[in-house]
Amino acid sequence: MHLFxxxxxxxxxxxxxxxxxxxxxxxxxxxxxSIYGPAPVGTGQAADSAKKGKxxxxxxxxxxxxxxxxxxxxxFEAKTPWYKDSVTFTGPLLRDVLAAAKVKGEWxxxxxxxxxxxxxxxxxxxxxxxxLAHQINGETLxxxxxxxxxxxxxxxxxxxxxxxxxxxxxIWQLKALRIE
Numbered sequence: 634m635h636l637f638x639x640x641x642x643x644x645x646x647x648x649x650x651x652x653x654x655x656x657x658x659x660x661x662x663x664x665x666x667s668i669y670g671p672a673p674v675g676t677g678q679a680a681d682s683a684k685k686g687k688x689x690x691x692x693x694x695x696x697x698x699x700x701x702x703x704x705x706x707x708x709f710e711a712k713t714p715w716y717k718d719s720v721t722f723t724g725p726l727l728r729d730v731l732a733a734a735k736v737k738g739e740w741x742x743x744x745x746x747x748x749x750x751x752x753x754x755x756x757x758x759x760x761x762x763x764x765l766a767h768q769i770n771g772e773t774l775x776x777x778x779x780x781x782x783x784x785x786x787x788x789x790x791x792x793x794x795x796x797x798x799x800x801x802x803x804i805w806q807l808k809a810l811r812i813e
Contacts, residue, residue, distance in 0.1 A: 662697035694734035724766040779805035
């Protein structure tokens with residue numbers, strides 16, 4: 634019996650590896666962030682619709698909040714255009730999340746629950762300590778208060794981050810990243 638169980642586990646692990654999907658999702662934990670890779674060449678998608686982010690490539694990672702909270706966390710205080718006073722944001726670095734998904738590319742389309750999208754260069758994740766905030770002032774983010782995830786730049790760390798260009802990339806109610 635043990636041999637059969639071990640063999641079944643091995644087959645399951647092998648299938649997951651072959652599928653290429655990094656799914657970190659505990660039992661009964663909902664997926665809060667899906668990451669899609671570039672669409673394979675020759676999939677029949679029109680080039681213009683793929684560039685607009687209307688279609689997505691294959692799912693490469695599905696993360697729940699428990700996994701995102703298990704990554705090293707960053708906390709910083711910043712003044713933003715969305716709050717009267719400075720607020721404290723907490724969450725994992727975007728670069729750590731992308732590394733966990735093992736994705737590469739030049740751009741990502743961050744997609745919100747309401748399908749709003751922001752195009753963000755992947756280089757931002759390396760150049761700045763961008764986080765996927767799941768807390769503001771110690772309060773867990775929900776869809777009613779910009780959650781479950783909010784792409785946040787450390788605006789007060791560099792003057793160039795205090796501009797419309799970076800505020801527009803700061804998408805809240807994040808649900809997916811589409812890499813190209």
